[in-house]
Amino acid sequence: MSSLTIKDLRKSYGNVEVLTDINLEADSGEFVALVGPSGCGKSTLLAMIAGLESVTSGEIRIEDRLVNTDAPKDRDIAMVFQSYALYPTMTVRENMTFGMECRHVPKAEQKEVVDRVAALLQIEPLLKRKPSQLSGGQRQRVAMGRALVRDPKLFLFDEPLSNLDAKLRIEMRSEIKKLHQRVGKTTVYVTHDQVEAMTLASRIAVMFKGVLQQYDTPKEIYERPRNKFVAGFMGSPTMNFLDAKVVARDGGFGVTIDGGDGTVLPLPADRAVGLSAGQPVIFGVRPEHFSPVHVAREAVHGSDPVTVKVLVDMVEPTGSETILMTTLAGQEVVASVEPDDAPNEGESIELAINMAKVCLFDPKTELRL
């Protein structure tokens, strides 16, 4: 059963269209991440689901009930805000019971629910404090607690981790995941951080300029991005895009990099559907799909490595991996390799490409071929 259905949803402010024909569906218990750069409309979409923004046209259904014009309180949702939005004059306990007060839940039940949620989130010692006496991570927990006491049909998160420092963010990220596994409620999670989306979501909706670019599982989005934008947005460091041309090759196709020495990089049969020789393409390779030849990752990536010669301009060690800024046939290429395999700056090396993972895009439509 689908717990959230959005159909042909549009939003415009006067003549400015901020969301165009959004269609998505979330199954019961699913964790959906809305991801995209700032200004892509993801927060507006969330606010529309919450009922904080009006619907210009289209439909929003929560558990098959049309909620387009329902007030936020009647939608049976709970929301966690980026700023946490804790009521500053109330204690943590009062923050958590405020919603139940509004819904006239009996006092005894309120206490029971707060105690249960506080135990779940380990915030019992904080119940008597004011939000100003809490650290960022504690506020974050309380904000989630306030949402959890509701037991809603739908959880909405609006960039809940962006105000935390890097270490805490990763901690809270896995905590949110654990929590979702335990509570099992349908969740819509807005973030601009593709790593958060990849790690948390069962399905990711990538948005750009008010248009839903792709809505699929993290694996599918990563491996088979629908277009150049999705390919470039998901993954860090970002995918390399090289201008190239399709050439015919015995029994199949290959590509040659523009400006290079004409080496033909053979395409696996499943990546070469619907191509024609001479067709210009954008050749997309993720940084981790390069590996130094001498390491011979073919054991992992299959036999007969396809190699290219690159000049290493700069080396960025991150500890777990080393990023190489290189030049391939006059075009910039970023590769990530094992720290132990890293060459020196200024060296010219051979890199093997895992051709099973490459993507080809049409230079005009930017769609994946």
Place this chain on the structure above:
Amino acid sequence: MAETMHQDFDPLATGGTRRRLTSKGIVYTLLAVFALVYTAPLVIILLNTVRPLDDIVRTGFIALPDAETMSLKYWAEAWGTFCIGGTCEGVSRFYKNSLMMTIPATILSTVFGLLNGYILSKWRFRYDGWVFGVITLGVFLPQQMTLLPWAFVLGKLGLSNTIAGLVFVHTVQGISFTTLFCRNYFVSIPDDLIKAARIDGAGFWRIFYKIILPLSPPILIVTVIWQFTGIWNEFLFGTIFTSGANQPITSAIVAFSGSGTGERHYNVEAAAVIMAALPPLFIYVAGGKYFVRGLTQGAVK
């Protein structure tokens, strides 16, 4: 939030002892001179309230009271028995008028200001900017310009020469200021709080009582002080729209000077003036530091 030690910057704390002493000496001498200039009128009036009339007439306004003749009876006279306009009840009844006018008008204008500010900052609607602009236009209108319209309105409502009429005028006039103060203060309260409360199921009034009002004490103090002192000290409306027994104290005091006998009772007048100045003075001394804090501080730290 970490407690940080705050040390006021003291530009005079540097340099040698000698230099420090000289510069401090100059600063404090100047400050003392100005303090003297500003407090002199108050002190002189205060001294005159305990001097007998013949002493004032003989030695002039600026003199110390004579220990043998000084007396507090002029205060009592000013309060209860002095004759103004043929009624010998002192200023007490006008004092009561002023309180009857100032307290309701302060409360009403503050309540309306809070509501207006809340709506104009948190429940935005089309052309709300224009509405806000028109309301605050009242801040810039000279009082004199509003005299005729008010006289007309009060006449139509049957409120001419009543305290209720003055309360009405001051409430409406005050809304311009209180709306301006409150709206600008509430703008700094994050909208996310309102959104969270709406999702929690709170409506217009519950959000106002439970979330906005508890955050409002700083601006409440500002508007109450501003309105109370402003309305208490106001003279023009009181003089024009009321007469005789219905006047507030500011207008009634003027009647002293022309109180029939031709003889000026400077000591009684002085006592009445000080009495009239006490309530706003008290309010300001009691709430002054909150006043400055409220004007400069945002709602949520």
